[in-house]
Amino acid sequence: MTTEADLSTPSRPAEGRAPSPGSAPAVLQVVPRLVSGGVERGTVEVTAALAAAGWRAYVASAGGPMVEEVERAGGVHLTLPVAAKNPLVMWRNVARIEAEIRRHRIDIVHARSRAPAWSTWAAARRGGTHFVTTFHNAYGAGNALRRLYNSAMAKGERVIAISDFVADYARTVYGVEPARLRVIPRGVDVTRFDPADVAPERVAQLAAEWRLPPERGRVVLLPGRLTRWKGQLDLIEAAARLGPRTDLLFLLVGSGADRPEYTREIEETIARHRLGDRVRLLPACRDMPAAFLLADLVVSASTRPEGFGRVIVEAQAMGRPVVATDHGGARETVIPGETGWLAPPGDVPALAAAIEAALDRPAEARAALAARAIEHVRRDFTTELMCARTLAVYRELVPAPAVAPGAP
Numbered sequence: 001m002t003t004e005a006d007l008s009t010p011s012r013p014a015e016g017r018a019p020s021p022g023s024a025p026a027v028l029q030v031v032p033r034l035v036s037g038g039v040e041r042g043t044v045e046v047t048a049a050l051a052a053a054g055w056r057a058y059v060a061s062a063g064g065p066m067v068e069e070v071e072r073a074g075g076v077h078l079t080l081p082v083a084a085k086n087p088l089v090m091w092r093n094v095a096r097i098e099a100e101i102r103r104h105r106i107d108i109v110h111a112r113s114r115a116p117a118w119s120t121w122a123a124a125r126r127g128g129t130h131f132v133t134t135f136h137n138a139y140g141a142g143n144a145l146r147r148l149y150n151s152a153m154a155k156g157e158r159v160i161a162i163s164d165f166v167a168d169y170a171r172t173v174y175g176v177e178p179a180r181l182r183v184i185p186r187g188v189d190v191t192r193f194d195p196a197d198v199a200p201e202r203v204a205q206l207a208a209e210w211r212l213p214p215e216r217g218r219v220v221l222l223p224g225r226l227t228r229w230k231g232q233l234d235l236i237e238a239a240a241r242l243g244p245r246t247d248l249l250f251l252l253v254g255s256g257a258d259r260p261e262y263t264r265e266i267e268e269t270i271a272r273h274r275l276g277d278r279v280r281l282l283p284a285c286r287d288m289p290a291a292f293l294l295a296d297l298v299v300s301a302s303t304r305p306e307g308f309g310r311v312i313v314e315a316q317a318m319g320r321p322v323v324a325t326d327h328g329g330a331r332e333t334v335i336p337g338e339t340g341w342l343a344p345p346g347d348v349p350a351l352a353a354a355i356e357a358a359l360d361r362p363a364e365a366r367a368a369l370a371a372r373a374i375e376h377v378r379r380d381f382t383t384e385l386m387c388a389r390t391l392a393v394y395r396e397l398v399p400a401p402a403v404a405p406g407a408p
Contacts, residue, residue, distance in 0.1 A: 023056070023105060024054050024055050024056050025055055025056070025107040025108070025394075025398045025399070026055065026056035026057075026058060026104055026105060026106045026107050026108075027050055027055060027056070027057060027058065027106070027107065027108045027109075027110060027394060028058040028059070028060060028078075028097075028100065028101065028104070028106045028108070028109045028110065029043050029046065029047070029057075029058070029059045029060070029110045029112060030059075030060045030061070030082055030097070030109065030110065030111050030112060030113070030116045030117075030120045031043050031059070031060075031061045031082075031112045031113055031116070032061060032062060032082055032083035032113050032115060032116060033061050033062045033063065033064045033083050034059070034061045034063065034064035034065070034066035034067050034069075034070065034077075035064040035065060035066065036065075036066070038136075038186060038308070038310045039112050039113065039134075039136055040064075040066050042112075042186060042187070042386065043059055043070070043112060044066060044069045044070055044073050044075075045073075045187065045189075045383050045386065045387055046386075046387055046390050046391075047059060047070055047073040047074065047075035048073035048074060048075075048387075049387035049388070049390070049391055050074075050075070050391065050394075051073060051074025051075065052074070053391055055391075055394075056076075056104070057073070057074060057075040057076070058075060058076045058077075058078060058100075058104060058106065059075050059076070059077050059078070060077075060078040060079075060080045060082055060097065060100065060116075061077070061078075061079070061080070061082060061083070062079065062080065062081055062082060062083040062084075063077075063079050076104075078100055080093060080096050080097065080100070081093065081096075082097075082115070082116035082119065082120075083115065083116070084115065085115045090115065090116075090118055090119050091119070093116070093119035093123075094119050094122040094123045094126070095123075096119075096123075097109075097119055097120055097123035097124075098123040098126045098127045101123060101124070101127035101129055102127055106127070106129055107129060107130060107397075107398045108129065108130040108131075108132055108394055108397055108398055109123070109124045109127075109129055109130070109131050109132070110132040110133070110134070111131070111132070111133045111134075111152070111153070111156070112133075112134050112136070113136075114139070114149060114150060114152055114153060117133055117152035117153055117155070118152045121152055121155050130157055130397040130398065131155065131156050131157055132156045132157065132158045132159075132160065132393065132394070132397070133152070133153045133154070133155065133156035133158075133159050133160065134153070134159075134160040134161075134162065135153050135154075135159060135160065135161045135162065135166050135167075135169070135170050135307070136162055136166070136307050136308075137162075137166060137306070137307035138165065138166055138169035138173075138305060138307060138328075139153070141173060147173075150174070151174055153170075153174070154170060154174035154175065154176050156180065157180065157397060158180055158181075158182055158393050158396065158397065159176045159180050159181050159182070160182050160183075160184050160390070160393060161181060161182070161183050161184075162183075162184065162185060162186050162307050162308045162329070163183065163185060163307055163308050163328070163329040163332050164183055164332055165305065165307065165328050165329050165331065165332065166183075166307045166308075166329070167181055167183045182389075182393050184386055184389040184390055184393070185308060185329075185332070185333075185380070185381055185385075185386065186308045186310055186313070186381070186386060187381060187382050187383035187384065187385055187386030187387065188310070188313050188314050188317050188377055188381055188382060188383060189382075189383045190317055190377065190378055190382050190383070192289060193288075193289050193292075193314050193317040193318055193377075194289070194317070194318075195289075195293060195318050195319050195370075195374070197289075198289045198290055198293050198318075202287060202289075202290040203290045203293050203294050205290075206285070206287055206290045206291060206294055207294060210251070210280070210282055212249070212280075212294075213249075216249045217246070217247035217248055217249055218247055218248050218249070218296040218297070218359050219248075219249050219250075219251060219294060219295045219296050219297075220235075220239075220248060220249070220250045220251070220295065220296065220297045220298075220299060220355060220359075221251050221253060221291060221292070221294070221295035221297070221298050221299065222235050222250070222251070222252050222253070222298075222299045222300070222301060223253045223254060223285070223288065223291065223298070223311050224253075224254045224300070224302075224311065225254045225255050225256070225284070226252075226254050226255065226256030226259055226262055226263055226266065227259060227262065228262055228303070229302060229303050229304045230254070230301070230302055230303075231300075231301025231302050231303050231325065231345075232252050232266055232301070233265070233266065233269055234301045234303065234346065234348055234351060235250060235252065235299055235301050235351070236250070236252075236266070236269050236270060236273065236275065236279055237269075237273075237348045238301075238348050238351045238352040238355060239273070239275055239278060239279055239352075240273040240275060241348065241349065241352040242352055242355065242356060245356075246278070248278060248359070249278055249279075249280070250275075250278060250279045250280070251280050251282055251295070252266065252279065252280065252281050252282065253282045253283070253284065253285050253291060254282075254283075254284055255283060255284040256281075263281070266281060267281065288314060289318060292314065292315050292318035292320050293318060293320075295315075295320055296320075296321075296359060297320065297321055297322070297323065297355060297358050297359055298311065298312075298315035298320050298321070298322045298323075299322070299323045299324070299351075299355065300312050300322065300323070300324040300325065300330065301323075301324075301325055301345075301351060302324075302325050302328070302330075302345070303325070303345050303346050304327075304328075304345070305327040305328025305329070306328045306329050306330065307328065307329055308328075308329040308333070309324065309328065309329045309330050309333060312324050312329075312330055312333050312334060312340075313333050313377055313381045315373075316333070316334075316339050316340070316373035316374070316376060316377050317373075317374060317377040317378070317381075318374075319370035319371070319373055319374050320370070320373070321339070321340050321341075321358045321361075321366065321369050321370075321373070322334060322339065322340035322341070322373075323340060323341045323342075323343060323351065323354045323355055323358055324340060324341075324342055324343075325342070325343060325344070325345040325346075325351075326342035326343060326344050326345065327345055330342060333381065335372070335376060338369070338372050338376075339369065339372055339373040339376050340358070340369075340373070341354040341357060341358055342354075
C-alpha cells in the first residue's frame with residue numbers, strides 16, 4: 001500500500017547498480033503520446049543520441065505518428081496506456097512498466113510528463129532502477145490536489161529543469177535540492193533551422209500557400225497554437241495601436257481546431273478593429289524554417305510564463321529579431337537590445353512600442369542583430385548540447401559504455 005511518506009520522498013537510488021553483463025546500459029523515456037510538441041521532439045533527439053553513444057534506447061507511450069521517428073532514431077517503442085489520468089489505469093500501469101523494466105533490463109527510467117510519472121516512479125522503485133524526471137514548466141499548483149499531482153516530477157534521483165526559471169520553481173515550490181537538480185535548456189536543431197539551408201523557393205511556396213500579397217510590407221509572425229495564454233489577442237490589439245502603419249502584415253499561425261470559441265473571438269476582434277487586410281489567421285505550418293524567413297519579426301506574446309519558449313530560440317537561429325514577453329524562460333533566451341526585445345506581459349502599448357522599435361532599425365543594424373542571434377543560439381541552445389548534457393546526467397547514475405564514433 002502506498003503511504004503518505006512514499007508520496008513525499010524522492011526515488012530511492014539503485015546504488016551500485018551496473019548494466020547487465022554483456023549488455024549496454026538502457027534508458028526508458030516515458031511520455032504520454034508521440035504526436036507533436038517540444039517534449040516529444042526532445043524525446044526523439046535524446047533517443048538518437050543514446051543510440052549513437054552505444055546505449056540501448058526505449059520509449060514508452062500510448063503511440064502516435066512520431067513512433068516511426070523513435071524507431072528511425074535507433075530506439076524501441078513500447079506501447080502502453082501511459083497517457084491515462086484515470087487512477088485505476090495509472091495503478092495498473094505500475095505492473096506493466098515494471099514488467100518492461102525487467103524484460104529489457106532497464107537501468108534508468110526517465111519520466112517526461114506528470115501523469116505517467118506516478119506509475120513510472122512506483123515501477124522504478126519496484127524494479128530497483130534509477131529514476132529521472134524533467135520539469136518542462138512551472139506547473140500550476142493552485143490547490144493541494146494539483147500540487148500533489150505535480151509533485152511526481154520532484155521525485156527523481158536527478159530532476160532536470162529546462163531553464164533556470166523552472167529550476168527555481170522546482171526548488172522553491174517542491175523542495176528539490178540543488179544536489180539533485182540539473183538545468184538543461186531545450187535544444188534547437190541548427191541543421192534544420194539554418195537560414196543558409198532554406199531555398200528561396202520554399203519561402204515563395206509558403207507565401208503562395210498562404211495567399212500573401214506580393215506587396216505585403218513588413219511581416220510580423222506569431223506562431224503558436226490558438227489558446228488564450230499565447231497572447232494572440234494582445235498582438236491584435238497592438239496591431240490596432242499601430243493603425244497608421246499600413247506597411248505591416250501580422251500572421252497568427254497555429255492550430256485552433258480544438259478551441260472553436262477562442263478562434264471565433266480572434267476573428268471577431270480582427271473584424272472589430274477593421275484589420276482584416278492586415279491580420280491573417282493561418283493554420284499550423286509544417287515548414288517553420290521557411291515561415292521564419294518569410295517574417296521580418298517574430299513575436300511571442302504569452303501572458304503567462306513559458307518554461308523555455310522554443311519558438312523564440314528557433315526564430316533567433318534563423319537570424320530573425322524577436323519580441324517576447326518579459327517573464328519565464330524568455331529572460332534567459334533573449335538578450336535585450338542584442339537579439340531581441342522584451343515587453344511586460346499583457347502590456348499592449350509596450351508590445352506595440354517594441355514591435356515598432358524592432359522594425360524601424362536600419363538595415364545594417366538588422367544584419368548585425370541577425371548574426372548575433374544565430375551565434376547566440378549555436379553557442380547555448382543546440383540539440384547537440386541538450387543531448388550531451390542529458391547523457392551526462394545519465395552517466396552520473398550508470399557507468400557509460402564505450403562511446404561510438406561521433407557520439408556526444
